[in-house]
Amino acid sequence: MTTSQPTISTNQTPAGNAMIELTNVGKAYRTDTIETLALQKMNLTVPSGEFLSIMGPSGCGKSTLLNIMGLIDEPSEGTVSLAGQRIEGYNGNAIARFRNEQLGFIFQSFHLINDLSVVDNVELPLLYRRMSGSERKRLSLEALARVGLSNRATHFPNQLSGGQKQRVAIARAIVGKPNIILADEPTGNLDSHMGDEIMDILLKLNEELGTTIVMVTHDERMAKKTHRLVRLSDGERVS
Amino acid sequence: MFSHLLKLMWNKRRANSLLFLEILLAFIVLFGVLGFCFFNLDRYNSPLGFEYENTWQVELDIPDDLDSTGNHQLQESILREIGSLPDVEDVAFLGPVTPFGGSTWRSGGEHNGQNISAMIMFPDEHYAETAKLNIREGRWFVAEDRIAKTATMVVNKAFLERYGSPGGSLIDTIMVYNGIDRKIIGITSDFKYHSNFARNEPLVFLFDRYLDEAEDPLEYLTVRVTPSAPASLEEDIYKRVALLTKSPDVTINRLANERVQANQPITIPMTIMVIISGFLLINIALGLFGVLFTQINRRRSEIGLRKAMGATGGEVTRQFILETLIVTLGGLLIGTFFAIQVPLLDLLPIDDKFFYWGILGSIVIILTIVMICALIPSRLASRLHPADVLHEG
Numbered sequence: 001m002t003t004s005q006p007t008i009s010t011n012q013t014p015a016g017n018a019m020i021e022l023t024n025v026g027k028a029y030r031t032d033t034i035e036t037l038a039l040q041k042m043n044l045t046v047p048s049g050e051f052l053s054i055m056g057p058s059g060c061g062k063s064t065l066l067n068i069m070g071l072i073d074e075p076s077e078g079t080v081s082l083a084g085q086r087i088e089g090y091n092g093n094a095i096a097r098f099r100n101e102q103l104g105f106i107f108q109s110f111h112l113i114n115d116l117s118v119v120d121n122v123e124l125p126l127l128y129r130r131m132s133g134s135e136r137k138r139l140s141l142e143a144l145a146r147v148g149l150s151n152r153a154t155h156f157p158n159q160l161s162g163g164q165k166q167r168v169a170i171a172r173a174i175v176g177k178p179n180i181i182l183a184d185e186p187t188g189n190l191d192s193h194m195g196d197e198i199m200d201i202l203l204k205l206n207e208e209l210g211t212t213i214v215m216v217t218h219d220e221r222m223a224k225k226t227h228r229l230v231r232l233s234d235g236e237r238v239s
Numbered sequence: 240m241f242s243h244l245l246k247l248m249w250n251k252r253r254a255n256s257l258l259f260l261e262i263l264l265a266f267i268v269l270f271g272v273l274g275f276c277f278f279n280l281d282r283y284n285s286p287l288g289f290e291y292e293n294t295w296q297v298e299l300d301i302p303d304d305l306d307s308t309g310n311h312q313l314q315e316s317i318l319r320e321i322g323s324l325p326d327v328e329d330v331a332f333l334g335p336v337t338p339f340g341g342s343t344w345r346s347g348g349e350h351n352g353q354n355i356s357a358m359i360m361f362p363d364e365h366y367a368e369t370a371k372l373n374i375r376e377g378r379w380f381v382a383e384d385r386i387a388k389t390a391t392m393v394v395n396k397a398f399l400e401r402y403g404s405p406g407g408s409l410i411d412t413i414m415v416y417n418g419i420d421r422k423i424i425g426i427t428s429d430f431k432y433h434s435n436f437a438r439n440e441p442l443v444f445l446f447d448r449y450l451d452e453a454e455d456p457l458e459y460l461t462v463r464v465t466p467s468a469p470a471s472l473e474e475d476i477y478k479r480v481a482l483l484t485k486s487p488d489v490t491i492n493r494l495a496n497e498r499v500q501a502n503q504p505i506t507i508p509m510t511i512m513v514i515i516s517g518f519l520l521i522n523i524a525l526g527l528f529g530v531l532f533t534q535i536n537r538r539r540s541e542i543g544l545r546k547a548m549g550a551t552g553g554e555v556t557r558q559f560i561l562e563t564l565i566v567t568l569g570g571l572l573i574g575t576f577f578a579i580q581v582p583l584l585d586l587l588p589i590d591d592k593f594f595y596w597g598i599l600g601s602i603v604i605i606l607t608i609v610m611i612c613a614l615i616p617s618r619l620a621s622r623l624h625p626a627d628v629l630h631e632g
C-alpha cells in the first residue's frame with residue numbers, strides 16, 4: 001500500500017511519510033481588548049509512527065498546537081496536513097468524520113463522562129460510526145484489555161483511581177484505531193508511579209501498532225523516552 | 240446511539256426525575272382537561288334545533304280565574320296583537336318548560352312492552368314556525384289536533400333513534416305516553432333545549448295542555464323579531480301584554496343571552512381549565528428551557544469531548560433532543576398507563592372515545608412543546624467549539 005490516505009483498518013502507514021505537517025501555522029486569540037499570539041510561524045513535520053514530545057513553560061502554546069493538530073481549533077494562518085490530506089473548511093461534517101477516524105485524544109483531566117460506565121465511555125468514538133452495538137462492545141472490551149482494565153468495564157469513573165481513569169481515556173482514544181494520538185499532559189495529574197504506567201502503555205501502542213503520538217509533557221523523564229522532543233517558548237519553536 | 244442515550248438517561252435518573260414528574264403531572268392534568276373539553280365539544284356539536292337569534296321570550300301571567308275557554312281566547316288575542324306589531328315575525332306560546340329555562344319535565348309510557356321515558360315540552364301550533372324547528376318526517380300540530388279523537392304528539396330524532404325500530408318510522412304509531420294513547424304525527428331533527436352542552440335525549444312535544452283544566456295555562460310567549468327590530472319594540476310588547484293580561488308581571492328575555500348563560504356552567508370551568516393548563520404548559524416549557532440550558536452549561540466539556548471524538552453539530556443537537564424525548568416519553572408512558580385505566584375499568588359513565596382522544600391530544604401537545612423547547616438549547620449546544628470547552632489552563 002502506497003496510498004497516502006490511510007484507512008481505518010490499516011493504520012500502518014509507510015514509515016517516513018509525514019503524518020502531521022504544519023506549515024507557517026499561527027494562532028491569535030482576539031478578545032475585546034487584547035490579542036494574544038498563542039502560536040507563530042510554526043513549522044513542524046511528524047513522520048508516521050513517530051512518538052514526539054512537546055515541552056515548554058505554561059502558556060507557551062502547547063495545547064493550542066495540539067488542538068490545531070487535532071482539528072479542534074482552527075489556525076489563524078498557515079496550513080495543516082494530516083495523513084497526507086490538507087485540511088480546509090473547519091466547520092463541515094467531513095472534519096468531524098476525519099477526527100473520528102484518524103485522531104484520538106487524551107487529556108490531562110481525563111474528561112470521562114461520569115454518568116457512563118467505563119465500557120460505555122470507551123465506546124464513545126464508535127457511536128459516531130456506523131456499527132452494530134455488539135461490535136462496539138467487542139472493540140471497547142478489546143481496547144480495555146489493552147490498557148489492562150478488563151475487570152473494570154462495568155465500573156463508573158468515580159470508582160476509579162486517577163491512573164485508572166487515564167487508562168480508560170487511553171482505551172477511548174485507541175478504540176477507533178486512529179493513526180494519530182494527541183495527548184495533552186496525560187501524566188500531569190498523576191503521581192510518578194501511575195505516570196510511568198501510562199507512559200509504558202503509550203510507548204507500547206507506538207511500538208506495536210505504529211500509532212503516531214504527539215504528547216505534551218512537563219516531565220523531562222517522560223520526554224526522554226520518546227523519539228524526539230520539540231521545545232516551545234512564547235508560541236515559537238526553540239528546538 | 241439510542242440505546243447509549245437510554246443508558247445515559249437511566250444513569251442520570253435522579254437528575255431527570257423532576258422533569259419526568261413534571262411531564263407526568265402535565266400529562267395527567269391535560270388528559271383530564273382535554274377529556275372534559277372533547278366530551279363537551281362533542282355535545283356542543285349536536286345542534287339545538289331551534290332558533291335563538293332575534294328571539295325574545297316573554298313570561299306573562301294569565302289570570303287564575305279564567306276557565307280553559309277564557310284562557311284560549313286570551314291567548315288568541317295576545318298572539319294576534321303581538322303578531323301584528325311591526326318587526327314581529329312570528330309568535331307562539333310555550334308551556335312551563337322553556338329553552339334555557341333550566342327546568343325539565345319527564346314522563347314515561349309504554350310501547351310494545353318497552354318502557355318509554357322522555358322529556359316533555361308543551362308548545363302550541365305556531366311554535367314550530369316561530370322557533371324554526373326542522374320537521375324531518377310527518378307534520379307539526381295544527382289547531383284541529385286539539386279536538387282529534389286520538390291525542391297527538393311530535394317526537395325528536397333522539398326519541399326515534401331510541402324507541403323506533405332501526406330504519407323504521409314511528410309516524411302514525413300509537414303508544415301510551417303520559418297516561419293516554421297518543422299518535423305520533425311528526426318527528427323533528429335534533430332538538431335539545433337546556434344548553435348547547437346538554438345531552439341529546441328523547442323528547443316529546445305534547446299539545447293537550449289546553450284540554451286539561453287542572454293544568455296551568457301556557458305562560459311563555461316566544462316572539463321572533465326582525466334583525467332590525469328597535470329597542471322600543473320591547474316596551475311595546477310589554478305594554479300590550481300587561482294590558483291584555485291585566486297584570487304588570489311581564490318579563491322579556493332575549494334567548495341569545497339566555498343561551499350564553501345556560502352554557503356558562505360548562506364554558507366557565509372549561510375556560511378556567513384551559514387557562515390553567517395553558518399556564519401549566521408555559522411553566523413546563525420554561526422549566527424545560529431552564530433545565531436544558533443548565534444541563535448544557537454543566538455538560539460543556541462532555542459536548543466538547545463528543546465533538547473532539549467526531550460528533551458533528553447535527554449529532555450533538557440530535558443527542559440533546561433525543562435525551563429530552565426519552566425522559567418525556569417515559570413520563571407520557573407512565574401517564575398513559577394511568578389514564579387508560581379510566582376507560583378500561585369504566586371508571587366514568589362516559590363514552591371511552593373521549594378518554595382516548597384526551598390521551599392522544601395530551602401526548603401531541605406535550606411532545607410538540609417539548610420538541611420546541613428542546614430545539615433551541617440543543618442547537619446552542621451543537622455550536623460549542625471543542626477547543627473552547629476542553630481548554631485546560
Ligand SMILES: Nc1ncnc2c1ncn2[C@@H]1O[C@H](COP(=O)(O)OP(=O)(O)O)[C@@H](O)[C@H]1O
Nearest residue numbers: 029036038057058059060061062063064065632
Ligand atoms: N480560547 C482562548 N482565548 C484566549 N486566549 C487563549 C485561549 N486559549 C489559549 N489562550 C492563550 O494562548 C496562550 C497559549 O495557551 P495554551 O496553548 O493553552 O498554553 P499551554 O498549553 O502551553 O499552557 C496563553 O497565553 C493562553 O492564555
Ligand SMILES: [Mg+2]
Nearest residue numbers: 062063631632
Ligand atoms: Mg496546556
